[in-house]
Amino acid sequence: MNRKLSSLYIMDTLTGMYNRMGYQQLGEESFRISGLNKRKLLILFVDLDRLKYINDTFGHEYGDMAICAAARALMQCSSRDAVPARTGGDEFVLIQSYQSDEISRELVLRIRRTLEAEGKAQKLPFPLSMSIGTVVTDPESALSFADYVKIADSRMYEEKVQKRAARK
Numbered sequence: 599m600n601r602k603l604s605s606l607y608i609m610d611t612l613t614g615m616y617n618r619m620g621y622q623q624l625g626e627e628s629f630r631i632s633g634l635n636k637r638k639l640l641i642l643f644v645d646l647d648r649l650k651y652i653n654d655t656f657g658h659e660y661g662d663m664a665i666c667a668a669a670r671a672l673m674q675c676s677s678r679d680a681v682p683a684r685t686g687g688d689e690f691v692l693i694q695s696y697q698s699d700e701i702s703r704e705l706v707l708r709i710r711r712t713l714e715a716e717g718k719a720q721k722l723p724f725p726l727s728m729s730i731g732t733v734v735t736d737p738e739s740a741l742s743f744a745d746y747v748k749i750a751d752s753r754m755y756e757e758k759v760q761k762r763a764a765r766k
Contacts, residue, residue, distance in 0.1 A: 607619060607620075608620030608623060608624075610683070610684045612662060612665060612669075612684070613666055613670075614669065615672070615682045615684055616681060616682065616684070617684060617685075618683065618684075618685045620681075620683055621683030621691050621693075624683075624693075625681050625683070625743060625747075626743050628679075628681055628693055629693075629735065629743040632735065633735075633737045636737045636738075637696070638695075638734050638735050639693055639695060639734070639735040639746075640692075640696040640697075640702050640734055641691065641692070641732065641733050641734075641735065641746050641750045642691065642692040642693075642732050642750060643689070643690075643730070643747060643751040643753070643754040644691070644709075644730050644731075644754065645689050645728060645755075645758060646665060646688035646726070646727075647727040647728055647729055647761065648724075649661055649688040651724075652664050652724060655724075656723060660722065660723075660724075663720060663722065664717075664722070664724075664726055665684070665687075667716035667717055667720065668690060668726070668728060669682070669690065670712075671710075671716055672690055672692050675705060675709045676694055677694045677695060679695050680692060680693065680694035681693040681694070691750075696734050696735070699734075702732060706730050706732065709728070710727070710728065713726050713727065713728060714726060714727070727761075729755075729758040729761060730754055730757065731750040731752065731754030731755070731756070731757060732753060733750040733753065
């Protein structure tokens with residue numbers, strides 16, 4: 599029973615991935631360990647595009663389906679050591695070992711393609727997309743885990759603004 603309660607404390611019941619508490623605990627620990635081992639981490643800050651439109655137009659059931667599709671895409675594409683988490687309504691963070699810039703770009707593309715395929719497989723009446731900001735940690739830097747997440751969040755927001763401008 600205690601194990602089950604502990605799991606509920608750090609897991610998001612809708613998506614099956616870590617929640618904000620799990621992300622903070624496990625993300626901080628991954629960051630600390632990577633720093634001690636002088637290894638870099640890749641941090642992705644992800645926001646599902648147009649969730650308000652989906653909820654308002656098609657209903658919250660479809661919004662939940664879109665959120666779950668995004669979670670599955672992130673979990674399917676991430677590495678074994680990853681910490682995938684839903685940190686808010688339509689916001690996610692993915693933390694995993696950094697390998698190279700090329701592999702990081704491929705990961706982002708794979709996540710986008712997987713999300714698109716998830717939407718088509720579920721025959722959703724709208725396309726699924728997400729805005730993604732990335733940052734690579736530097737074990738020599740004085741930046742904190744929260745600092746890096748803020749950088750990734752800022753980069754995600756820049757992409758979201760560009761997408762909105764392109765739609766106009």
